[in-house]
Amino acid sequence: MGKSDSVVVLDFETTGVSPNMGDRAIEIGAVMLEDGVVVDRFQELMNPGFYISPFIEEYTGITNEMLADAPPCDEVMRRFHDFIGERDLVAHNASFDQRFLDAELMRISRPRRGSFACSMLLARRLLQDAPNHKLGTLARYLNVTEEGDFHRALFDSEVTAKIWMKMLEDIGDRHGLWSPEFDLICRLCKTPKRGIEAFLIKQALAINRL
Template sequence: MHENANSLVVLDFETTGLSPNQGDRAIEIGAVRIVNGKVTDKFQSLMNPGFLISRFIEQYTGISNQMLAKVGSCGEVMAEFADFLGDDNLLAHNASFDQKFLDAELNNIARKYSGQFICSLLVSRRINTDAPNHKLGTLIRYKNIPSDGAFHRALFDAEMTAKLWLSMLDDIEEKINHEFVPFSLIQKLSKTAKGDVNKLLAKW
């Protein structure tokens, strides 16, 4: 387990809907491993949820029922992902959504993970206070990060989140005048009121 916030696995799910409690399933996972601020590995796979997905989700994600008919089940893919993840910490943009699906899908196959989650959206709200909103696409433009690809595909979104994250870590490093941002500082920052962020960073 790495103690620095620049070594973790960034992940993104595409899903059949918003809630695993309502029977929604993952249909794609994309993940990027960052070690010491560099992308070292990637994981991407479609997965078959065992039922047909809605026309809305097909249009939203660009993932069709025909594509899903040819791929492994959620259980097979998630077992591979659990192996890929190991005990690394995790990051997602709007992490509560991805964490719900990761927990549900791994629970289905009796697998666990030991890393802890942080959310780039929560951190962005405290660091990028002038951004028009904190959607991934908006923040990529706000930070002038080059992007060519389709949002709402899992690997592309994970790669963009990773770039956004490293850019945000640079900003935090400048504020704390330190080359490494501890994972524990990000966990604190995520829960700090916006008005108290500068005070937190100043005393770190």
């Protein structure tokens, strides 16, 4: 695993909630961070091979007309697999995006190589005073601004990346843990809320002894 500020932050828009029920991806958006700076972006619509529901059209703003000329999922996912390489990955409510990423990559026999972290789980631990931990709420809470619309993949990934970096900066400011290892953040995401401060203090002390 690499550093937590050198990752790919991604977001899917999909035809539904479960690839196990036949749902497919219809858009992927991602930003590549290197040392906390966006160095590349990826965004493509993809045709799932069937009409999407009026609810999904309304929810995402992605219409069947927009998807009619889009490349098929397999073609887009080959390009996206090349884009992410072996980098670690971040998403908001990552269990959702991980399910779809793994399902789409399985279809093309190209397994994911990087590990996943969830910005929502991290926010629940570091931003316990936020009204809730939805992406839009956290963007307002942290004064993150971006031009675009929620529920479009590149916009959501851009916002998630900014929230992610603000949380990493907070860890650095409060505990001196600058550019922590990705594995440390993954462990932090699994730490009970009441144990967060003790966990971070212990990590900072361990690093300072090195």
